[in-house]
Amino acid sequence: MPRPIRAVIHLENLRHNLARMKAAAPHARVWAVVKANAYGHGVAHAFDAFRGADGFALLDLDEAQRIRALGWRGPILLLEGAFEARDLELCSRLDLWHTVHCTEQVDWLAAHKTQVGHRVFLKLNSGMNRLGFMPDAFRAAWTRLNALTQVDEISLMTHFSDADGERGIAHQVAAFERATHDLAGARALCNSAATLRHANAPLAGEGHHGQLSADWVRAGIALYGSAPDCPQGSAQSWGLLPGMTLKSQLLAVQHLQPGDTVGYGSTFIAEHAMHIGVVACGYADGYPRHAPGHNAADTPVLVDGIRTRLVGRVSMDMLTVDLGPVIAQRGAIPAMGTEVVLWGRSSRGAVLCADEVALSAQTIAYELMCAVAQRVPVEVERADS
Numbered sequence: 001m002p003r004p005i006r007a008v009i010h011l012e013n014l015r016h017n018l019a020r021m022k023a024a025a026p027h028a029r030v031w032a033v034v035k036a037n038a039y040g041h042g043v044a045h046a047f048d049a050f051r052g053a054d055g056f057a058l059l060d061l062d063e064a065q066r067i068r069a070l071g072w073r074g075p076i077l078l079l080e081g082a083f084e085a086r087d088l089e090l091c092s093r094l095d096l097w098h099t100v101h102c103t104e105q106v107d108w109l110a111a112h113k114t115q116v117g118h119r120v121f122l123k124l125n126s127g128m129n130r131l132g133f134m135p136d137a138f139r140a141a142w143t144r145l146n147a148l149t150q151v152d153e154i155s156l157m158t159h160f161s162d163a164d165g166e167r168g169i170a171h172q173v174a175a176f177e178r179a180t181h182d183l184a185g186a187r188a189l190c191n192s193a194a195t196l197r198h199a200n201a202p203l204a205g206e207g208h209h210g211q212l213s214a215d216w217v218r219a220g221i222a223l224y225g226s227a228p229d230c231p232q233g234s235a236q237s238w239g240l241l242p243g244m245t246l247k248s249q250l251l252a253v254q255h256l257q258p259g260d261t262v263g264y265g266s267t268f269i270a271e272h273a274m275h276i277g278v279v280a281c282g283y284a285d286g287y288p289r290h291a292p293g294h295n296a297a298d299t300p301v302l303v304d305g306i307r308t309r310l311v312g313r314v315s316m317d318m319l320t321v322d323l324g325p326v327i328a329q330r331g332a333i334p335a336m337g338t339e340v341v342l343w344g345r346s347s348r349g350a351v352l353c354a355d356e357v358a359l360s361a362q363t364i365a366y367e368l369m370c371a372v373a374q375r376v377p378v379e380v381e382r383a384d385s
Contacts, residue, residue, distance in 0.1 A: 004249040004337075005280050007372050008344065008379045009041050013241035014049035017223045020239050022052075025190065025199045025213035029054035031077060033220035034063065040369040041224060041243055044070060045380055049243075050223065055097075057218055061090055068094050077121065079218075080131065081105050088112045099123050099157070101131040106141060109150050117152025120145060121188060124179050126158040126172040135179045142183055155186040155216070163193035164229035169201075173212065177204045187214035192221050193228035196238055226365035230355040242351060244369060245344025246287070246376070249337050250303070252278040253323065262320055263312030267294040275323040275333055277303060279340045282317040286372040287342060289314045291361040298322075299360040302341035304334055305348030343368065 022030055032053035033039075038046035043063055047070045050056070055075030056067050064076050081099040082088055085108040091098055092114045100106060101123040109118065122142055125132030133141045145151050158176050160169045176189065181204060190199060190213050199213035220228075224243040227233045235242070254277075256262070256270040279301075283289040291299040293310035301308055301321050308325045326334050339347055343354040354365035361368075 002377070003280055005285055005376055006247055006379050007040075007376050008245040008247065008381055009045045010241070010243055010245065010345070010381045011045065011049045012381075012383050013225060014041070014046065014223060014243045015052070016241050017225055017243065018050055018052055018219065021192070021195055021217070021219040021222055024195050025211075025217045027209045027211065028190075028199075028213040028215060028217045031055050031057040031075075031188075031216060031218045032223060033057045033079070033218055034067070035059045035079065035220075036370050037063075039221065039224045039366065040372050042378060043067065045378075046223075047072065053219075054216075061087060061096075064094060064096055065090075075119075081120075082108060084108075085111065088114070088118070091118060092116060097121065099131070100141070100145065101125075101133065103141070106144055109145070110148055112150050114150055118150055119153045119155070120151055121155045121157045122185070124156065124158040124176055126160075126175040126179075128159050128161040128172070130159070132158065135175055138179045139183070142185075153185070155188055156180050156183060157188040157216075160189070160191060160194050163191060163197060164232070169194060169198060169212075173201070173203065186216060188216035188218065189214055190217040191228070192219055192223075195219060196222060196233070197229060221366055224365075224369060226353070226355050226369075230365070231359060235353045235355060242344045242353065244354070244372075246281070246285075246342040246372060247344065247346075248279050248281045248340050248342065250277040250334055250340060251280050251318070252336065253333060254278065254320075261312075263293075264315060265313050268312045269295060271295070275327060276311055277321045277323045277334060277338070277340070279319050279321060280317070281319055281340070281342055282315050284316045284373060285376050286368070287314055287319065288357075288361040288363060288368065288371070290363075291357065293320070297360070300352055300356050302339075302346045302350055302352045304330065304338050305341075305346040305350040306330070307350070307352070 032050035034046045035058045057077040078098040097119040123132040195217045201212040260270045262268040298309035312320045358365045
């Protein structure tokens with residue numbers, strides 16, 4: 001039989017999460033963000049689940065071509081815009097909308113020969129300090145774009161650095177309002193965190209219901225079942241369901257005596273007699289090597305639907321888990337082949353959110369999902385499966 005590790009994509013859960021984001025911003029159109037191979041879930045699977053979105057947002061031209069090849073005729077937005085002048089040829093051919101965040105991209109548009117005007121999203125650097133025109137240069141960029149015959153429509157966008165945190169977004173909203181208050185164009189400000197936490201906050205201007213959700217929201221991580229403001233919020237508190245389950249099985253069971261150690265570096269020492277399970281999953285599958293499994297800290301795992309913990313250091317192809325809680329509840333030592341859920345939903349219905357695993361490993365669920373290795377087979381769970 002093949003190695004038992006699997007990534008299962010839950011299409012109905014993804015659809016549920018899209019509906020949840022639509023409900024959070026009922027007056028806005030929703031971009032389903034499918035960059036990074038749909039956060040590791042697969043562009044084709046995400047397309048199947050997110051057909052109800054108003055558009056797809058991504059980075060790579062290859063991914064845009066895949067979405068078109070799958071039959072999508074609606075809007076597709078390149079979140080970082082063109083990377084070189086010749087990219088605009090493909091934008092024209094595929095009818096791609098694209099971000100404009102620097103003078104070079106305006107120059108490319110001015111020199112571009114096209115019969116059909118482009119729809120662009122002019123990006124303001126309101127404080128994130130990654131991409132976008134500074135506030136004192138934004139109006140001049142808008143004026144120049146507005147004069148180009150190559151440009152059909154200009155929308156206005158920015159990106160929040162602290163929509164999920166204590167600092168909040170007020171300073172960036174103020175910068176956006178100052179820079180755009182009398183400029184025409186649809187507004188697009190909210191990422192997942194801002195959509196769930198701030199969508200109903202006021203936004204000055206006409207034509208977008210006076211709310212921060214405005215005309216477009218960009219739904220990213222929340223679509224895949226992770227809380228964008230973890231640990232303040234949780235997937236459960238926001239009504240989100242896991243889009244992916246990473247699961248495997250027990251390969252073996254070991255019986256430890258007090259003082260026995262586990263794994264490379266002997267980072268876990270048994271304090272009493274215990275049973276541990278060996279699981280077919282390691283860092284070569286994308287599970288984080290730095291996830292703790294020592295005596296002072298551990299990482300949650302589900303074995304046969306029961307919550308337990310990682311013990312010992314994660315190795316390339318295997319990790320080990322404490323079987324004590326499983327034995328206590330089931331009354332027997334789990335057998336070889338017993339289901340182990342690294343994150344997601346157990347076949348018994350228990351859920352271990354990727355956010356919890358990420359917190360233990362001092363990272364974020366985005367990284368876990370995107371890091372699942374190509375060697376891990378992918379299964380798709382549909383409504384009738």
